[in-house]
Amino acid sequence: MLKVNNLHAGVEGNEILNGINLEINPGEVHAIMGPNGSGKSTLASVIAGKEEFEITQGSIEFDGEDLEETSPEERAHKGIFLSFQYPVEIPGVSVTNFMKTAINESRKARGLEDMPANQMLKLIREKSELLEIDRKFLSRSLNEGFSGGEKKRNEIFQMAMLEPKLAILDETDSGLDIDALRIVANGVNKLRSKDNAILVITHYQRLLEYIVPDFVHVLHEGKIVKSGTKELALELEEKGYDWLKNESVV
Amino acid sequence: MDLKDKLVSSFLAFENNVDVDHPVHDIRSEAIKNFELKGFPDKKQEAWKYTSLNALKKIDFSIFPKQIDALEYKDVKRYFLHEIDTYKIVFIDGVYSSFLSETTHDGVDICLMSAALSKPMYKQIIDVYFNKVASKEESLTTLNTAFSKEGAYIYIPKNKVPKKPIEILHFATGNEATLLLQPRNLIIAEENAELQIIERHQSLTSNEILTNSVTEIFAAKNAIVDYYKVQNDLKNASLIDNTYISQKGSSTVKVHTFSFGGKLTRNNLNYYQNGEYIDSTMKGVTILGEKQHVDHHTLVHHREPNCESHQDYKGIYGEKSVGVFNGKIIVDKIAQKTNAFQQNNNILISDKATINTKPQLEIFADDVKCSHGCTIGQLDEEALFYLQTRGIPKKEAAALLMYAFANNVLESVRIPELKMRINKLIANKLGVQLGFDL
Numbered sequence: 247m248l249k250v251n252n253l254h255a256g257v258e259g260n261e262i263l264n265g266i267n268l269e270i271n272p273g274e275v276h277a278i279m280g281p282n283g284s285g286k287s288t289l290a291s292v293i294a295g296k297e298e299f300e301i302t303q304g305s306i307e308f309d310g311e312d313l314e315e316t317s318p319e320e321r322a323h324k325g326i327f328l329s330f331q332y333p334v335e336i337p338g339v340s341v342t343n344f345m346k347t348a349i350n351e352s353r354k355a356r357g358l359e360d361m362p363a364n365q366m367l368k369l370i371r372e373k374s375e376l377l378e379i380d381r382k383f384l385s386r387s388l389n390e391g392f393s394g395g396e397k398k399r400n401e402i403f404q405m406a407m408l409e410p411k412l413a414i415l416d417e418t419d420s421g422l423d424i425d426a427l428r429i430v431a432n433g434v435n436k437l438r439s440k441d442n443a444i445l446v447i448t449h450y451q452r453l454l455e456y457i458v459p460d461f462v463h464v465l466h467e468g469k470i471v472k473s474g475t476k477e478l479a480l481e482l483e484e485k486g487y488d489w490l491k492n493e494s495v496v
Numbered sequence: 497m498d499l500k501d502k503l504v505s506s507f508l509a510f511e512n513n514v515d516v517d518h519p520v521h522d523i524r525s526e527a528i529k530n531f532e533l534k535g536f537p538d539k540k541q542e543a544w545k546y547t548s549l550n551a552l553k554k555i556d557f558s559i560f561p562k563q564i565d566a567l568e569y570k571d572v573k574r575y576f577l578h579e580i581d582t583y584k585i586v587f588i589d590g591v592y593s594s595f596l597s598e599t600t601h602d603g604v605d606i607c608l609m610s611a612a613l614s615k616p617m618y619k620q621i622i623d624v625y626f627n628k629v630a631s632k633e634e635s636l637t638t639l640n641t642a643f644s645k646e647g648a649y650i651y652i653p654k655n656k657v658p659k660k661p662i663e664i665l666h667f668a669t670g671n672e673a674t675l676l677l678q679p680r681n682l683i684i685a686e687e688n689a690e691l692q693i694i695e696r697h698q699s700l701t702s703n704e705i706l707t708n709s710v711t712e713i714f715a716a717k718n719a720i721v722d723y724y725k726v727q728n729d730l731k732n733a734s735l736i737d738n739t740y741i742s743q744k745g746s747s748t749v750k751v752h753t754f755s756f757g758g759k760l761t762r763n764n765l766n767y768y769q770n771g772e773y774i775d776s777t778m779k780g781v782t783i784l785g786e787k788q789h790v791d792h793h794t795l796v797h798h799r800e801p802n803c804e805s806h807q808d809y810k811g812i813y814g815e816k817s818v819g820v821f822n823g824k825i826i827v828d829k830i831a832q833k834t835n836a837f838q839q840n841n842n843i844l845i846s847d848k849a850t851i852n853t854k855p856q857l858e859i860f861a862d863d864v865k866c867s868h869g870c871t872i873g874q875l876d877e878e879a880l881f882y883l884q885t886r887g888i889p890k891k892e893a894a895a896l897l898m899y900a901f902a903n904n905v906l907e908s909v910r911i912p913e914l915k916m917r918i919n920k921l922i923a924n925k926l927g928v929q930l931g932f933d934l
Contacts, residue, residue, distance in 0.1 A: 291881075294881075294885050295884070295885075296881050297881075298877065317884065317889075317890065318881060318884035318885050319884045319885075319887050319888060319889045319890065319893075321885075322884070322885055322886060322887035323887055326885075327885070328885045330882060330885075332878075333882065334876070334878060334879040334882040334883075336879070336883075336896070336897070336900045337900050337903060337904040338899060338900045338903030338904055338906070338919075339896065339899070339900055339903075344886075347888060347892075347896070348886040348887050348888055349887075351886075351887045351888050351889065351892065352887040355887070387900075404886065408886070408887070
């Protein structure tokens, strides 16, 4: 589904990603871990198409198609979703209206009519229940005055609504207490299927107790320095990142 | 003959049609002298540095329209807040239209300035209030005073609240090739009175229209006045709005100015606080394109302790439009414990658009909280990216963000139907098609 080949990318000549190789197949959950500044969030943004980053070498393929000339919205229409570490506040636009806009724009891109209102309402009800979201919450302005936990839950609600093929969760666990973490992880797990894939980006192993990955990759200085199964995450938790930094030098 | 000379010489003709024995006429005579002395303001004056009246001064404006036109309600219905029941004071080319209006004398007076100036029963109130807060120096205000004759007269006695909001509408039909309108409004809210006013100047023609309006508002103790100015006029219509507000203790006066259209608009909004625990609030949303020009000049004069003022103006400027914001706050030495806040945030969406923004604070008291902030920026790239990752194309995402930027000024609009209207106007102006009802 996603193939990242020798990806080099950066901002204004500063290279942040130094040759990333990553392949994700349908049904898989991958986790990328790494210390602060290792390039985790940059990788997430580059896959989602943020224009600020320049790809200097390598490529990103999605469903066999090179994404180089593809805008973020087109990537979204193809089924890539990015859950933000810091979701943006949009005053005056309710969660419901925002979702209607997003869904209908995606449908328009696929040549479909707007989703009928009753179907939309049913979908919103179903997905908000999945994430234990109060109905009142849906009429509030998007992310405005939301707590950290509410913002993250709302991100996963959007993911549930948009049903992406590949969901990238960027530090979804940061700022969450244990109850909120459980609800969010539960929501993500219910959305797992053999047809979609998830890329979890996290600093800590905690989230991976709830969203159990098939593969774990460690990012350091813009490179994947080690890959393994979920046991690697536990090892990292025990030994910290320094152990790997040393190993990568060797 | 230039416009100033024409106006001064027209004063004689004007006198033939008014009661020259009324005390107000002495005020008019003084005013025309002041205007004759000062003439139109020019760019050499600091307050007019960024707004030029030169082009308007070259137009040979008709001062007294000859023909009276009638309008069918169905043709102008959309300019009224027709979703709800309102009192209406309507003028067509400066002349009162009883047909389109709905006035009242039932416990409150919602009627005409011409009536208030001619009927003996109003004489006492006119003596006390007329031209008492309006400037006797500022030349455009004195020009209006000199020709003051018609407009809205609203008197809300102690403890009264009118049953519904009041709309003041001025239509220009284009019967004259050019037209200068000078409405004069007097609004008095006595102790504990409360009222809501929506004012709109609407041209129905591509002919040149210039309106030089003066509104005086008096809010007595505990009175609450909500004033909404909807400025979405056609492209050959210009407006100079001079509003003067005198507030007594614990009163609240909120003025919202929505500037989306017109050629040149100048808003002179002046607050004078004459009591303690007063709230003076000014909010504005300005969204311009083409070569539109809007200039907001605000003044709050804190003259007593323990009062507040709040200013929040947001602007979005496209194409070759020009915006000006000049916010002056004076805090007298006696006015301790003043809270004065001023915010002016702007987004430029074109390289050729301009915004000039300037806070002007003169603070003579030492125990006050005053803050001011101006920002001029582009759209937040991270926010744009966020919307794009949800599948919303960049252009729509930009419009949505501008909508959100402007929209939070609307929270204090207390008439839901008006809020909805303004929401829609903002969405239209920004070309946002969100696929849902706002």
